Amino acid sequence: MNVHGEYKVPGGKLVVVDFTIVDEKIADFSLSGDFFLEPDEALLDINAAITGLSPNSTIEAFGDAIRAALPAEVHLLGFTPDSVGVAIRRAITGAAHWRDYDWQIIHERAVAPVLNAALDEVLTTAVGEGLRGPTLRIWEWDRPAVFIGSFQSVQNEVDEEQLNARNAQLVRRISGGGAMYMEPEACITYALYVPGELVRGMSFADSYAFLDEWVLEALHSLGIDAVYKPLNDITSPQGKIGGAAQKRIASGAVLHHVTMAYDMDPVAMTEVLRIGREKLSDKGTASAQKRVDPLRSQTGLSREEIVERLVEVFIRRHGGTRSEVTEGEWDAAEQLVEKKFLTEDWIRRVP
Template sequence: MHGEYKVPGGKLVVVDLDVRGGQIADFRLSGDFFLEPDTALETIDAAVNGLDETADVSAIATAVRSALPPGTQMLGLTPEAIGTAVRRALVTAPGWRDLEWEVVHDRAVSPHMNLALDEVLTGRVGDGRRRPTLRMWEWDSSAVVIGSFQSLRNEVDPDGAARHGFDVVRRISGGGAMLMGAGQIITYSLYVPASLVAGLTFADSYAFLDDWVLQALRSLGVEATYQPLNDIASPTGKIGGAAQKRLANGGVLHHAKLSYDIDGQMMSEVLRIGREKLSDKGTTSAAKRVDPLRRQTGLSRQAVIERFLETFGRLYGAQAGHISEEEYAEAEGLVASKFATDAWLKRVP
């Protein structure tokens, strides 16, 4: 069995192994990481050999960490990354390049349609009617997008939203409220089969699915990093955040919003961001937590998006595609029956 795992911000971890009598056998670790002393490689191999084939990431990492000699240096590699690669080998998880990718950057649509398309395209990837897809969103109007489980009245000031021309909508994924000013943000969705994230913990899948965008940002001179659970950040502040939804048919939605530009005063008048939420961030202003890409790159929004698409295509061999008229029609039906209804918006009042 063969498994690979690219450590977000780190190196490629590769494992080859067999299973005999319910135990891991003939285990070999390799990759482009750095490890000192050299003998630690054999120590790691020995620590994993003999583990039960059902051992989870934590158990594998504990076995590796316990066996390492004092002073071992691991660069671009962690015991948890080894555990993840082993689990991916045991469930035969595909790599990014094993999938046939499509990238979509179509016309601007309403906030309700963007959210409905997320559900439609995730479902179609899950049941095999669409290839795994990266979609860049375009907005024809501004919106506050609240998480699936958030309280509407706790998160949004309706007077402020109306005054600044923001519609209020609810998405199918969890997480926090996002201010989506048309032309001020970059939003993308990944629609992938569950097999791509097999063997990863839910938390680790966030960084795994956004590693490509960190590479794109670094190519633009932005020192981007991933901050658990779901933030994309730079040394000068937060850039954006991600959220996920997993459907019963095996489709996985991973979407993220990056701030290209921001009006801090407007944000404070539209969102009801409480002191408790900010207390662990070391700041009293939500606007101060965000450092937009316009300032960091000096590039137009379109130029940043083009670099994102270029990077994704280079890494994974993606082909340009489009949303079909059938998919648009299905999404329009969902807008009418779900996303534009008070029942959905106020499911948590």
């Protein structure tokens, strides 16, 4: 059985593995790619370290075997021992690649924040059930909102008096993570609805950076020295830019959505979000501005121009055609708003 696998290291190089499986062992293992490795002979050491291992070994086990086989003076640039393990696991599990899919790109009209949350669930489910192709959607919303993570406590996270004073909507999303105060035109939010095969063989943490690498390329093209900070932050030397959250659903698809600050109001954030007050209580508002540095101050561009660049880079890297939310998907999302997202049982599932 001949096996081939590839893994593009986020922020690094392409790792390619080829091997056969004989008597439930890896044989004829060959590593290649556009990475850098010194000295050259270390490539043979890596190949020898993997040959003979079980193809069902963990990513960590593959990485440990490589580390044990390499002398101290070896230098790996653009990849790591564990990234070789990821490439092997993706080969074994039949993971897909971005270009295996015909991506759809949606950028619809502004809607209620709660409807955006419902659309995320509806569209992720549709991708998992094969009713829609993998999709990138840019959010637009028509009023301020606080989005809290699936497992967060409302009373611990949100000052509801301040929330109501700002006519903001309280929305509990289906993904985990922290609370965000989001105003129209002040944030850039996008969601990816992807088949599980795209991140198969990766750890949960690795999948975050993998799914957002195209965003880092777009930000770099705008002059921002953006990097991914595990687990789920996009940041730069000037401050945090945004954060990601994920949800893997029963249909087999993955929801990955990200909010980046364009023109954040740090005062509003600390008034509406209780946790923001505690984190910043000894540092003041000026520190809040440093914590989440808006894209506007780093680029001088309009929000629309940044969104256009994001979509442009995505299409260049992964392909994609413009699409729309279907009438049936709108109907399903609106029903989900009434049956779930606006109910007290859901909003206050963790009081």
